[in-house]
Amino acid sequence: MQVLVVEDDTRIAEALTEALQRFGHAVDWVGSGTEALKAALCTEFVLLDLGLPDLDGQEVCRRIREKSTVPIIAVTARAQELDRVLLFQAGADDYLVKPYSMRELLARMDAVARRVHASAPARAHSGAGGAGELYVFGPLSVDMRTRQVQMDGRPVHLTRREFDLLAALLVDAGAVHGREDLINEVWDSNWHGSTRTLDVHIGSLRSKLGGREWIHSVRGVGFRLALPV
Numbered sequence: 001m002q003v004l005v006v007e008d009d010t011r012i013a014e015a016l017t018e019a020l021q022r023f024g025h026a027v028d029w030v031g032s033g034t035e036a037l038k039a040a041l042c043t044e045f046v047l048l049d050l051g052l053p054d055l056d057g058q059e060v061c062r063r064i065r066e067k068s069t070v071p072i073i074a075v076t077a078r079a080q081e082l083d084r085v086l087l088f089q090a091g092a093d094d095y096l097v098k099p100y101s102m103r104e105l106l107a108r109m110d111a112v113a114r115r116v117h118a119s120a121p122a123r124a125h126s127g128a129g130g131a132g133e134l135y136v137f138g139p140l141s142v143d144m145r146t147r148q149v150q151m152d153g154r155p156v157h158l159t160r161r162e163f164d165l166l167a168a169l170l171v172d173a174g175a176v177h178g179r180e181d182l183i184n185e186v187w188d189s190n191w192h193g194s195t196r197t198l199d200v201h202i203g204s205l206r207s208k209l210g211g212r213e214w215i216h217s218v219r220g221v222g223f224r225l226a227l228p229v
Contacts, residue, residue: 001024001025001026001044001045001109001113002025002026002027002028002042002043002044002045003020003025003026003027003028003043003044003045003046003047003109004027004028004029004030004036004039004040004043004045004046004047005017005020005027005028005029005030005047006030006031006033006035006036006046006047006048006049006052006057006060007029007031007047007049007075008031008032008049008051008052008053009049010031012049013029013031014029016047016075017029019102023106028043031052031053032052032053032054032055033052033054033055033056033057033059033060034054034055036048036052036060036064037060037063037064040064040068040070041067041068041070043070044070044071045070045071045073045109045112045113046064046070046071046072046073047073047075047105048060048061048072048073048074048075048076048092049074049075049076050074050076050078050083050087051076051077051078057074057076057087058083058086058087058090059090061074061087061090061091061092062090062091064091065090065091066176066218066221067175067176068175069173069174069175071093071109071112071113072091072092072093072094073092073093073094073095073096073105073108073109073112074087074092074094074095074096075096075098075100075105076095076096076097076098077097077098078097079097093112093115094108094111094112096108133145135170135171137170137173137225137227138227139151139152140170140209140214142166142167142170144167147163149163149166151209151210156208156209157208158205158208159204161186161187161201162201162204162205162208164185164186165182165186165198165201165202165205166205166209166225168182168185168186169182169215169223169224169225170225173224173225173226174224174225174226175224176218176221176222176223176224177222177223177224178221178222179198179221179222179223181222182198182222182223183197183198186198186201202215202217202223211228213226213228214226214227214228
């Protein structure tokens, strides 16, 4: 697994990198929040220290989560309950207080990875030569070839635009899709209509899927598909 270590203490970072590599992980190391925000988009797991020199780790976690569903474990010396609460609210998947054992860290990484993979949309090729794809995301299933959608085994009837919008969100479920990106993909780059059209289709799609909790709004950015809690 590709792991990003975000740690400004060189001694700690080198020891953690060496230990992770011994257990078969590929490791990248950055020492600042700014570097972490760039590198997190190209990794499979993030181990995040909170005491960074430029940005607080909680803010780094929040910004990463706005753009990615990559698993994040906060590894820090902060042990207060408030710190843990704020980290979870910012989108961290788990929290480990220093000092810790490598065995516990690896166990927590495995547990988080299992949870994340269990909630990701499963994709299966179908049709001759794998011409079509079936996506299964919790109770939602979408057949890209036949453009059929089911929720708990019951058909969901979508318009062409609604289906295209759902497909755009589903292929990278959990990630935040920008408003302009969705308009360019579902309509086209030459679309000159009102951006309210996107909001109307999102509202209709939420209703047909069974509730607004299926599609989360990220203020100032766009939307993401998520399993209702």
